[in-house]
Amino acid sequence: MPRPSSVLAALALIGVLAVPALAGGTGEEAPQFTEEFLNDTDVLAKGQEIWVEQCQFCHGKNAYPGKAPKLKPRKYTPEFVYKRVTKGFKGMPGWDEVYNQEERMSVTAWVKNKDFSN
Numbered sequence: 001m002p003r004p005s006s007v008l009a010a011l012a013l014i015g016v017l018a019v020p021a022l023a024g025g026t027g028e029e030a031p032q033f034t035e036e037f038l039n040d041t042d043v044l045a046k047g048q049e050i051w052v053e054q055c056q057f058c059h060g061k062n063a064y065p066g067k068a069p070k071l072k073p074r075k076y077t078p079e080f081v082y083k084r085v086t087k088g089f090k091g092m093p094g095w096d097e098v099y100n101q102e103e104r105m106s107v108t109a110w111v112k113n114k115d116f117s118n
């Protein structure tokens with residue numbers, strides 16, 4: 001019968017180890033999407049560049065129908081877009097080994113920008 005205190009210590013340790021996994025498994029801090037960041041012109045320029053280079057191919061209007069869904073940015077939170085971009089989902093590739101966190105945040109900001117179109 002283990003002492004209750006050692007059980008608690010073990011649970012606390014599991015908690016500490018599980019946190020980075022929940023954050024996406026990359027060990028990165030969860031990003032903060034402030035209004036300032038989302039409206040920064042340098043960030044948006046970088047994000048648009050990434051979108052044109054990597055995302056439009058599947059999501060853009062010139063992609064063949066059914067390849068990837070047309071994005072509906074108004075329905076997404078920045079956190080959702082960031083998560084899809086980072087980890088991917090089914091037919092959607094993850095980009096965490098291609099782009100650093102700031103780059104993935106930038107393309108997220110672009111997708112959420114009022115000037116964004118597929």
Ligand code: HEC
Pocket residue numbers: 050051054055056057058059067068069071072076080081084085089090091092093095107108111
């Ligand atoms: C190889 C093709 C491909 C590329 C490249 C690609 N995507 Fe996707 N993406 C998909 C597919 C397919 C889905 C749908 C996955 C599902 O839900 O089944 C998707 C889903 C998404 C979603 C969620 C849409 C929703 O309504 O649930 C977002 C957001 C997204 N992609 C953003 C991006 C961004 C930003 C990029 C560029 C960094 C990108 N994608 C590059 C194929 C692609």
